[in-house]
Amino acid sequence: MLKDYLSPFAPQLQGHVELRAQVSTNHVVAMLNGDLQSNARAQQGGVSARVYRNGVYGFASAVEYDEESVRRVLKAAEENALFLDARVKKNRPALTVQPSGMIAKDREYIDVPQKDYIEFVREADDYLKQKYPHLLSRRVQLRHDCMEKLLMVSDGTNSHSVRPRTHLVVLFTTEASDGTPVEIFNVIGGGEGVLTDYFTDPSRYYEKMDEQVELLMKKRDGVFTNAGLKDVVLAPALAGILAHEAVGHTVEADLVLGGSVAAHNLGKRVATDLITMVDFAHTLPDGSRAPLPVYVDDEGTPASDEVLIKDGILVGYMNNRETAQHFGMEPHGNARGYAYSDEPLIRMRNTAILPGHDKLEDMIASIDDGYYFTQTNNGQADTTGEFMFGIMMGYEIKNGKLGRAVRDTTISGVAFQMLQTVDMLSDDMVWSCSGTCGKKQPMPVGMGGPAVKCKVNVAGK
Structure with missing residues (x-):
């Protein structure tokens, strides 16, 4: 969860100023024909400031997120806005003021361990291996991303948002009678949320995997479209x-x-x-x-x-x-x-x-x-x-x-x-x-x- 290092700077924000702290998390686990092809977890975060002045924006960001970093990027953004305004001279009016308030976060973020992704993908792949050994190739992937943002603005609505999403993707390949490869892939489950919101039991998705294989077999015997x-x-x-x-x-x-x-x-x-x-x-x-x-x-x-x-x-x-x-x-x-x-x-x-x-x-x-x-x-x-x-x-x-x-x-x-x-x-x-x-x-x-x-x-x- 992001700590709030932005609020102490609220009295200093003049004109239109945006302060945004953010951390982004990604997980990807994929198996190709039973081999672990991808196993990655990445997280990046930091803070940025943007200042509007007479039609131009000054922007600055830093990977560190603490009070000193906020102070530094705010000062840099203000200086950048002054620099651009003095040279571009757009002379545009101030932006229209928006309603003030605060939208608090509506969920806590759960960073599920990487091993849970691997275990789910491995079990799903085992099912496919046993039931469809004739497939030329099979790929099972779980992917997850989440953006957590803490926003403070001088005129407008502040917010703290957490937006995770997780999806299960399958890709199957077979061979047509003329020897050409035929493939199909689809997102067969998931949505807004973390791994445990959707993917605790691989057997819940076996029927959807079966449907994709059935479609692949129909496509294998399919015809080309007429132009x-x-x-x-x-x-x-x-x-x-x-x-x-x-x-x-x-x-x-x-x-x-x-x-x-x-x-x-x-x-x-x-x-x-x-x-x-x-x-x-x-x-x-x-x-x-x-x-x-x-x-x-x-x-x-x-x-x-x-x-x-x-x-x-x-x-x-x-x-x-x-x-x-x-x-x-x-x-x-x-x-x-x-x-x-x-x-x-x-x-x-x-x-x-x-x-x-x-x-x-x-x-x-x-x-x-x-x-x-x-x-x-x-x-x-x-x-x-x-x-x-x-x-x-x-x-x-x-x-x-x-x-x-x-x-x-x-x-x-x-x-x-x-x-x-x-x-x-x-x-x-x-x-x-x-x-x-x-x-x-x-x-x-x-x-x-x-x-x-x-x-x-x-x-x-």
């Missing part, structure tokens, strides 16, 4: 990644200022009226806790939901305090830094397309010739909204019925064009928090969505 613009149903897991990668980044205000496609589309139609997309802060519409809740961001802004697309119309951007002032919007708590030595950037939190009213079986039945894609293995998009995702698992749709499994393929398109082809959304919702966004700094994120029926470009053999 072209196709009617497809994207499973919820793909809808969440699409919401994050292809749409979410284009409406981050720093990228909007850099010329993203959203810069000239505010208030305009970018999707069919079925599409509403929201970046949730900490609580979902049903009252449940978001996959990775954020109550206060690293600028001291209380976090609240940000509606990005409403009934097909682009209505908002994700902002920090500075960009919110530039666009005449309200900040909703999207500024976060990954490590103690990182300045906060505008980041997504729990981004999702909201569900519709259709049943998955009706969506599939409405397609004469297309595909149902269920799992992805990678994806990327640029600020124009052009995206490309690798598809790792899916099925043909022929005459409204699922057909053969398909081998690895890719889908591509332009987000705002693709969203204008959406004509059905399933009435269910699937969330995940195993993803890490790579925008300059890695950052844990949540994402979700329903199944989506749309048109995308599908690659061929």
Whole structure:
């Protein structure tokens, strides 16, 4: 637990100042074909200070965390802000004051011993070895990360947050009849929390491992997709990644200022009226806790939901305090830094397309010739909204019925064009928090969505 060396400096904070102490912990244990491939535990921490002055920020950090270090980084950040202000001379107004208060931590962090990770992975691997000796390779991985942050700001809300997450990942490989390797991997368990919240009994996950092997065998005997613009149903897991990668980044205000496609589309139609997309802060519409809740961001802004697309119309951007002032919007708590030595950037939190009213079986039945894609293995998009995702698992749709499994393929398109082809959304919702966004700094994120029926470009053999 982080000690509070920040509070004694509260009377000294003038203007807009952020003090942040942080410790980040990571565990990774992986076995490949019964051999221990990875066995790592890492922890880093420190303190940083950021000072705003007339449109520029002075930033400083130190790996040591005690009162003297806090005093030193605060002085350095103030000097850096003065230096930049004297030379850049932006002459911007003061940032809008945010509500004050304190959000106390809602859980204690338990750093589970490394041997517990190893024992769980070894037992899971033993099960796979005995039941599926025909697999070309098998990999079982437990991964865990946690960020504990203590934040004090001169104007805004202070906080102490602990955000751990732990996931179980499996990767299996077999060989197709033509001799080419075929693989499948998936996150089959976990979420916000530590190892003991999810992974005390490996047998609880045997059925999910069996399901992945069964999918692999179907894929081994699968066919290649036909190239072209196709009617497809994207499973919820793909809808969440699409919401994050292809749409979410284009409406981050720093990228909007850099010329993203959203810069000239505010208030305009970018999707069919079925599409509403929201970046949730900490609580979902049903009252449940978001996959990775954020109550206060690293600028001291209380976090609240940000509606990005409403009934097909682009209505908002994700902002920090500075960009919110530039666009005449309200900040909703999207500024976060990954490590103690990182300045906060505008980041997504729990981004999702909201569900519709259709049943998955009706969506599939409405397609004469297309595909149902269920799992992805990678994806990327640029600020124009052009995206490309690798598809790792899916099925043909022929005459409204699922057909053969398909081998690895890719889908591509332009987000705002693709969203204008959406004509059905399933009435269910699937969330995940195993993803890490790579925008300059890695950052844990949540994402979700329903199944989506749309048109995308599908690659061929």
